[in-house]
Amino acid sequence: MNIKNHRTLLLLAASITLAGCQTTEIVPPKTTPQYENIRTMQAEIDSDGDGVLDDIDECPETPPNVVVDAKGCPIEVDVGGLEMEFNGFFPPMSSQLPDIYDAVFVKVAESLNDYPKANVFIFGHVATNEINKGSLARNRALMVKNTLVFQHNIDAKRIRTYECSNKILVTDTAFIDPSFEKLNLKNIEAKQRRATLKASSSVKDLSNLKYAGDIESYGEYAKHCELFE
Structure with a gap:
């Protein structure tokens, strides 16, 4: 009787010991995935809406509808060029x-x-x-320049x-100018009293x-004309 009871106690103790050795699974807090989602969302913000995320955007305040490069900085887009010529005619000996x-x-x-x-x-x-050809020619050129600078900014x-x-004379039919x-003005001499403006995107x-x-x-201008300002 005593031997049986002793064996029973030993079996019970062994069961308790084995139960204590079992691995317990630790469940991560439910808040961890939520925190990770918030951190990911913050890293994917594009404040200026240019298609480049803030964490790699080197130009973070790009205006709307501007083409940008991979770094988020504006790209200059070639929209064509300007080639323009204007001739203004002066009274005799006048600028x-x-x-x-x-x-x-x-x-x-x-x-x-x-x-x-x-x-x-x-x-x-x-x-x-x-007369006074050099100074008169310069004053005529300066008149056109000053009009653009001071009146039209x-x-x-x-x-x-x-x-x-x-040095650059024109023939009778060189200009068809309203x-x-x-x-x-009709004579050839009148057509020499002029200032010529040329504007170019390429030159x-x-x-x-x-x-x-x-x-x-x-x-012809490069060959015969002298830069003075």
């Missing part, structure tokens, strides 16, 4: 442009504002029968002025003309 050009300057300024990186070249000319750094004196007709320096079209358009 004052007639009032009929006021409306023309408005249009010229609008075009230059549309293409803010286009360069402006202004060439002053004189007729062979005018065109940046002076974009403009280069040249003195051509009477303003020339409005001024009732930056007359001493380094690379393309055939630029050489055709600017070659």
Whole structure:
């Protein structure tokens, strides 16, 4: 009787011991996945809406509808270029442009504002029968420049002025210009009393003309005219 009871007690003790050795599975807190989700959402914020996440965006305040690169910085998009020419004619021995050009300057300024990186070249000319050719040619070029700068707020750094004196003469049919007709100018000498404005998105320096079209358009000016401002 005593032996049986002793065996029973031993079996019970062994059962308790084995039960104590079993591995208990630890259930992670329910808040862990929630925290991870919040952290992931924060890392994927794109504050300026340019398609580049904030954590790699080097230009975090890009305006809307602007094309950006992989770093989130704006990309300059080529939307075409500007090639423009304007001729203004002066009275004899004068550097004052007639009032009929006021409306023309408005249009010229609008075009230059549309293409803010286009360069402006202004060439002053004189007729062979005018005196003080160098200074008169310069004053005519400066008149056009100052009108653009002071009346139409065109940046002076974009403009280069040249003195051509009477080295680039035009023939009787060289200009078909409405303003020339409005001024009732008819003779060849009158066509030399002018300032020529050229604006270009591609030409930056007359001493380094690379393309055939630029050489055709600017070659004579580069050869005969002197940069003075």
